[in-house]
Amino acid sequence: MQRANLERAAAHYSYLRGWFSVAGGLLFILAALANWEAGPFQHAWVFPLGVVGIGAACLPIARFYNEHYGRISVSTRQYVRGAITVAIGVAVMLGLSSLLRSQADWSLDLPVNAIAISFALIMLLSYAVGVGLRAHHVLIWATLLVVGAVPVWDGADPSNIGLVLAGVALMVSGVFDHRLFVRTFGPSRRLNLEDSGVGA
Amino acid sequence: MERNDDLTLDRLIHEPGRLAIMTVLSSLRDADFVFLQRTTGLTKGNLSSHLTKLEAAGLVEIVKRFVRKKPNTNVALTAVGRQRITHHWEQLERLRNLSESGDEHAAVPV
Numbered sequence: 653m654q655r656a657n658l659e660r661a662a663a664h665y666s667y668l669r670g671w672f673s674v675a676g677g678l679l680f681i682l683a684a685l686a687n688w689e690a691g692p693f694q695h696a697w698v699f700p701l702g703v704v705g706i707g708a709a710c711l712p713i714a715r716f717y718n719e720h721y722g723r724i725s726v727s728t729r730q731y732v733r734g735a736i737t738v739a740i741g742v743a744v745m746l747g748l749s750s751l752l753r754s755q756a757d758w759s760l761d762l763p764v765n766a767i768a769i770s771f772a773l774i775m776l777l778s779y780a781v782g783v784g785l786r787a788h789h790v791l792i793w794a795t796l797l798v799v800g801a802v803p804v805w806d807g808a809d810p811s812n813i814g815l816v817l818a819g820v821a822l823m824v825s826g827v828f829d830h831r832l833f834v835r836t837f838g839p840s841r842r843l844n845l846e847d848s849g850v851g852a
Numbered sequence: 853m854e855r856n857d858d859l860t861l862d863r864l865i866h867e868p869g870r871l872a873i874m875t876v877l878s879s880l881r882d883a884d885f886v887f888l889q890r891t892t893g894l895t896k897g898n899l900s901s902h903l904t905k906l907e908a909a910g911l912v913e914i915v916k917r918f919v920r921k922k923p924n925t926n927v928a929l930t931a932v933g934r935q936r937i938t939h940h941w942e943q944l945e946r947l948r949n950l951s952e953s954g955d956e957h958a959a960v961p962v
Contacts (some may be wrong), residue, residue, distance in 0.1 A: 655941065658875040661891040662883075715920075722887025723924070724880050837890045 660783065661836075662724055666734075666834035667783045671713045675706050675828025679817030682706070684812040721833075721842040737781060741774040748773070753809075767814025768800025775825070788828040796821045861947075864909055865940045869894050870902045874929065874937040877912065882928035903927060911936060 661829035679702075685691070686699035693699060712816055726734070745767075753759060772793045777790045805813075836841065864872055870875040879882060883891075888898050903925075906912040913932035915926045929937065 657874060658872055659879045660879045661876050661887075665887070672884065682937045718919075721887075721890055722884045723919070723926075724887055727879065727881050730879075 662726060662730070663783050664833070664836050666726065666730075667779065668829045668836065669713075669717050669832030670828065670833060671716070672710060673829060675713065675826075677819040677822030677824075677826060679703065680815045684815035685817070687815070687816035698713065698814055701725050716729050716840070721837050728783045733781075737744060737778055741778065744774055744777075745770040749811075759784050763803045765800035765805045765810045765814040765817070767811050768796050771814070771818040772797035772800060772821070773805075775821075786828075786832060788832075789825065792821050792825045792828070805851035808814045862930070862936055862940045864905070864911070865936060866916055871937075872958065873902055873927075873939070874900070874911065874933065876892075877927060877929045878937050880928075880933060882926050885925040885927065888927060899929055906933070930961060 682699060682702045686693045705790040748770040751760060752762050752764055776793045780783050856903045860911055863950060873888055903914060907914050910930055912932050913928050917924050917926060
């Protein structure tokens, strides 16, 4: 019996439900398209509708994971840890983006893609703290980091391209995370489930 | 031979299936039957049996409810259960350290 694996089951469950990441990546791409006012996104109502659609798509995703893999409630400690990670992540993303390239007087105004760099760093940190980095995490997020850091992003603000790159990376990472999730917890065939008689 | 009662193992928890259940629950507030089945690899009958024993011993609390009109069994460690699983793993660590240090004089009651 691997004690560490059993104790990390909850973290694996929380971090590796990759279909949610796929939905999240789609949201990033939609945001970029809305910023560009590309095609139908020139209409103000299209983006909110897209957000609602993606939100609605998360419901069957949640149901899939809940019904085939169960439900958990994380401990208060994990909840606080998660909240702190999110808060740090947002602060890093905003701060680093502004520092690397923004209209602020104190910005370094480097020819890099600040969104890509900061989001890649946040994801690497998040996975490292949460479940430990896997090969696909390093490959995907380090690639985004390198692409963002290459000094070719001079000229117009590359933030929207950064959002698209981050969105694509999130979707690809989500697919691999879900594969790892299935390897960890088994395929989604229905177990011989409830009516266990326990506690009756 | 000198007996080291500080190394007594908890027989109820030490059974591999129950040890797995308690260890999984120790990192959570609560989990349902399906999650426990997935993570421990136990059959439905085995898991039910172990949970019944743990509940009878006051180590877990089981709540049966309906989620989306389907029955759902939710399990959480009690405070005593958390204490005992933590203590049990500490005991196992002590045993491992003893065996690595080659202590010939410790007899381990189980």
